[in-house]
Amino acid sequence: MQLFYNPELTETTKHFLFNKEESKHIVKVLRKKTGDTMHITNGKGWLFTAEITIPNLKNCEAVIIAKALKAKPNYNLHLAVAPTKMNDRYEWFLEKATEIGIQSITPVICAHSERKVIKAERFEKIVQSAMKQSLQCYLPTLHPAESFKSFVGKQHSDTLFIAHCEETDKKSLKNELKPNTDITILIGPEGDFSPEEIKLAVDNGFQSVALGNTRLRTETAAIVACHSVAYSNEL
Numbered sequence: 001m002q003l004f005y006n007p008e009l010t011e012t013t014k015h016f017l018f019n020k021e022e023s024k025h026i027v028k029v030l031r032k033k034t035g036d037t038m039h040i041t042n043g044k045g046w047l048f049t050a051e052i053t054i055p056n057l058k059n060c061e062a063v064i065i066a067k068a069l070k071a072k073p074n075y076n077l078h079l080a081v082a083p084t085k086m087n088d089r090y091e092w093f094l095e096k097a098t099e100i101g102i103q104s105i106t107p108v109i110c111a112h113s114e115r116k117v118i119k120a121e122r123f124e125k126i127v128q129s130a131m132k133q134s135l136q137c138y139l140p141t142l143h144p145a146e147s148f149k150s151f152v153g154k155q156h157s158d159t160l161f162i163a164h165c166e167e168t169d170k171k172s173l174k175n176e177l178k179p180n181t182d183i184t185i186l187i188g189p190e191g192d193f194s195p196e197e198i199k200l201a202v203d204n205g206f207q208s209v210a211l212g213n214t215r216l217r218t219e220t221a222a223i224v225a226c227h228s229v230a231y232s233n234e235l
Contacts, residue, residue, distance in 0.1 A: 001039055002030070003132045005139070009042040015063050016050075023060035026052070038062065043131065043139030045070050070137040076182040077229045078104035078158060080151055081222045082189035083115040090118075091126050093219040097226045098130035098140055107145040112191035118145050148197050152186070152204045160206040162186040163225060164193050165215055173209040173225060177232040185209075185229075187222045 004022060018026060026032045032052050040048045049066035079102060084090045094105065105127075107118050124142055131139050159181055161173060177183070186193075186201060193201070202208060211224045 001135060003135050004038060004040040005043060005128050005132050006040050007042055007044075007139075009040060009046065009048060009064075011046060011067060011069070013048075013064055015053075015061070018060040018062070020058050024057055026060050027055045027057050032060075037065070041131075041137040041139075043128075043137070045072065045137050047137050072138065073101060073103070073233070074180045075229065075233045076103045076158070077101075077226065078106065078182075078184040079187060079222055079226060080106040080108045080184065081187040082110045082113050082148075082218060083107050083118050083145070084218050085114040085190055087115070087119070089217070089219045090115075091123070093222045094123055094126045094142075095130045096223050098127050098136075099134040100223070100226050101136070101230045102140050102226055103138070104141045104143065106143040106151060108148050108151050108186065109145060110148045110189050111194040111197060113189045115189075116145075120144065148193075149200065152197075152201045152206065156184055156205070158182040158184040160184050160186075160201075160204075161209045161225075162193070162198065162201040162206040163209050163211050163221055164188055164198055166192065166195065166198055166208075168198070168208055170208040170210045173211055174228050174232070176207065176209060177229060179233045183229055185225045187218060187225060189218055 033055055034052055036052050038050050040050055047068050047070055048064050050062040051065050052062050054061040109116050127140055127142055163185060211221050
């Protein structure tokens with residue numbers, strides 16, 4: 001199955017047009033014809049089956065012939081991850097975290113961050129593409145970048161963790177995870193969080209955790225955390 005994404009579709013939509021880029025792909029690459037069916041999600045849980053009525057290269061038309069609302073995951077994971085120096089590493093994290101299953105992502109700018117500007121539009125496209133590739137119907141929320149201090153100072157109702165490399169009293173993340181809960185995990189930049197940031201996070205209710213016995217790159221640590229949470233909810 002190939003999945004398309006159209007955020008404008010709702011459960012009441014009956015007829016719609018694909019944009020120029022998707023129309024060209026559908027007609028010229030996939031060679032879809034009148035009467036062929038396709039699957040589309042709006043990223044809000046709905047999976048639509050559509051039938052092509054006019055396979056136009058610029059404005060491919062279709063009608064909805066079936067729809068289903070998919071169940072939400074039984075947990076909510078929010079990863080707050082510092083942007084990496086090499087942009088492609090962060091993009092890899094976004095792609096893989098979406099494939100594994102994540103609900104929210106916030107780039108956090110830390111004291112040791114070497115990259116302080118992100119490409120939000122490109123990041124959004126990567127997340128959308130990964131959602132379609134992994135055949136999911138819920139699009140993760142990509143929040144605007146914000147400072148570490150601002151993020152940890154907010155009111156959070158989740159179970160809060162900060163993963164870091166400092167030699168402090170830390171517990172293993174996998175041993176602290178509980179299924180069916182909302183979780184926020186902070187992942188630092190190259191060079192880790194500063195001691196002051198770790199203290200600030202702990203003072204604001206974040207629990208220090210370790211992700212294993214080895215030092216991990218930022219993007220690797222984020223994926224390990226993401227998979228640990230997903231796995232704990234599959235047991």
